[in-house]
Amino acid sequence: MDAPPDPTIPVVAAVIERRGRFLLGRRPEAKRHGGLWEFPGGKLDPGESWHEAAARELDEELGLTLVRLGSTLFEARDPDSPFVIRFIVAEVVGRPEAREHSSVAWFAPDELRDLCLAPSDAAFVGTLGSVDAPPPGGPPGLADSPG
Template identity: 35%
Template sequence: MPSPVNVKPIVLVVACALVDPDGRVLVAQRPEGKPMAGLWEFPGGKVQPGESPEAALIRELEEELGVSTHASCLAPLTFASHAYESFHLLMPLYVCRRWHNEPVGREHQALRWVRPQRLHELVMPAADLPLIAPLCDLL
């Protein structure tokens, strides 16, 4: 059993691969002033207490990108489990092919549509990297 000194809080974050009709995936660049600024990531965010992962993702997509979708349009694909220095991140990745409105960077973040096989060319947070292969296999 790990000693209490080595125990890190678990942070639940949801991510989404928005897939356009061309098979490209939307990624967002973390804006200046945020941790890991400049890195590319799948849109999403923290799950609030009492919130389901799907509800959190629907909320985050609206807040970050101005898009709306429904839980029935979110298909769970895989997840990442990654130990950062001060916390352990658990991040399910959902695939979404149906949403309303064109995505815009509401938090001043750059957006880019990328072929899944080219995601490895972007500098991404370590936790996002294991999500790429299952996404490439799907698409």
């Protein structure tokens, strides 16, 4: 007897840090969790690796080029959906543009807790004091801070 298909849909969320600040995008109002802030990313296409999905999503959403996908910091099942979101450190180059988000911005760790975040992103932010987040300043070549 065959096992039932896995009902979960894997999603990558890129944790991009620059000079001690994290890059987040605000979801468009018409989408699920509209108006809430999130770490950029998206669903893996069939047969796609985590790296391939992150590279594609960061280019589509922000115009950024993925240099390296690092450690997984957190994984969460999105409430009331089949999405399982993996928050992964991402090193990128380029200047972020809000191509699919209503806006993008950089936030200090203490500012993240005050944002209206998508549920899984809020769960991840709640762990930031207990995980090894990327070091402030990160390696050279991360996305330039806007403005």
